[in-house]
Amino acid sequence: MERGGTGHYETTSVAGESVRAFVPAPLPPEMPLEFTPERRKLLERATLALGRLDSVTLLLPDPDIFLYAYVRREAVLSSQIEGTQSSFSDLLLFELEEAPGVPFDDVLEVSNYVSALNHGMERLAGGFPLSNRLLREMHALLLSRGRGSHKQPGEFRRSQNWLGGTRPGNARFVPPPPQQVEALMGDLERFIHDERQPYTTLVKAALAHVQFETIHPFLDGNGRLGRMLISFILHHEGILRRPLLYLSLYFRQYRPRYYELLDQVRTQGDWEAWLDFFLEGVERTANDAVDTARRLVRLFQEDEARIQRQGRRAGTLFRCFQVICRRPLITVNELCARTGLSYPAAAAAIDTLGELGVLxxxxxxxxxxxxxxxxxxxxxxxxTLA
Structure with missing residues (x-):
């Protein structure tokens, strides 16, 4: 549905050239979203998929195992959208030891993402509100080391940025002037917490993501933080007990369409086309996450059964296996530290797990x-790419 532009342009000067920066109107959209029967069904399917995702952790003997792995998978995927080449294995190697052979700058960015996401989860678990202050704290960690560390970590930008092109004058999109950012982000924070607005939490997350990406409040890291924001809104409002919905793979698979729809919202006010795309991604991603969790449960059960058939060695092997489920890349020394076993005992257990096809x-x-x-x-x- 086309409503016309969802904001206005302001002419500003950057590096000696005049550019038109887009300033979005506050949320919610002035003209209410249209919910056709088809769109309501799509919203219902996405909501049900989130419910299945929220309950899937009940299948797991230790939900933190899945959260540990999924957070890192999302960190890899979200960073790959921004051009890094690190794999899931690279990240695990880096966390185990800063191993030679991994792409250091790339894996450092992914590690920063994990730190930022974990910090956000810990703050919310401690009762801290989902707020601009929290987003700035997470951004400070996201850009704390490596590339981007010189781009005002933890601070809203104080200069003009742009998307696409070599300069603002030939950019695909120019976000609001820097002096507008603080007020616009304040409006966004109020929308996220406004209980009077007419939309469900899932729709609110869809609207908030577009608004965040349109404001582009930081000099770097906006894409990664904007994708985190979706999951954090769902988690903060109790839709997901753990922030397990991550849309990076879906956005990467349909990147041209994703950018096209963001632009359609800004220039034509077509929130509905974006919402349909978003809800389809939520349903697909949540179902994929449930399938992944079930496959991991099945894998753990099959490998535990192999271990139980090892007679007197089974107790020690199972003790090691529990650690390996939490840390799927391991050294003998790390296994000793986490199990309390002697080096010979841990090494023997690893050899046996290798013979069983586990390691x-x-x-x-x-x-x-x-x-x-x-x-x-x-x-x-x-x-992932690798």
Whole structure:
């Protein structure tokens, strides 16, 4: 549905050239969204898929295992959209030890993403509100090291940015002038917490994501933080007990359409086309996450059954296996530290788990060897670049 532009342009001067910066109107849209029977069904299916995702953790013996893995998978995917080449395995290697051979700058960005996301979850769990202050805290961690660390981490931008093109004058899109950012983000924060607005939490998250990306409040990291915001709104409002919905893979798969729809909202006011795309992504992503969780449960059960058939060794092997489920890349020393086993006992357990097809060695070295829970990592690697 076309309503006309959802904001206005302001002419500003950047580096000696005149550009038109877009300033979005506050949410919610002045003309209410249209909910056809088809769109209501799509909203219902997406909501049901979120319900299944929220309950899937009940299947898991330890939900934190899934959260640990899924947060890192999202960090890899979201960072890949921004051009990094790190894989899920690269990140796990980096966290285990800053291993040679991983793309250091890239994996550092992904590690920063994990830190930012974990910080946000911890703050919300402690009762801190979903707010601009929290977003700035997360941004400070997102850009704390590596590329982007010179671009005002934790601060709203004080200069003009742009998307596409080599300069503002030939950019695809120019966000609001910097002096408008604080007020616009204040409006967005009020919308997120406004209980009088007429839309469900899922629709609110869809609207808020577009608004955040349109404001583009930081000099760098807006895409990554804007994608986190979706999951955090759903988590903050109790739709998801754990922030497990991450749309980065869906947005990456349909990147041209994603950008086209953001532009259609700004220039034509077509919120409905964006909402349809968003809800389809939510349904698909939530269903995929449920399928992944079920496959991991099945994998754990099958491997536990193999271990239980090992007789007297089963107790020690299972103790090691529980650690490996939480840390699917491991060294003998790390296993000793986490289980309290002696080095010979841990090494023997790793050898047996290798014989059972649970682990394989990935470095080819004779010393400081790293072992991988191969099938587990393969499942989480699906959809990433490597």
């Amino acid at each position: 394989d060695e990935i470095t080819g070295r004779k010393r400081n060897r790293v072992y991988r829970y191969t099938t587990y990592v393969s499942i989480l690697n699906e959809g």
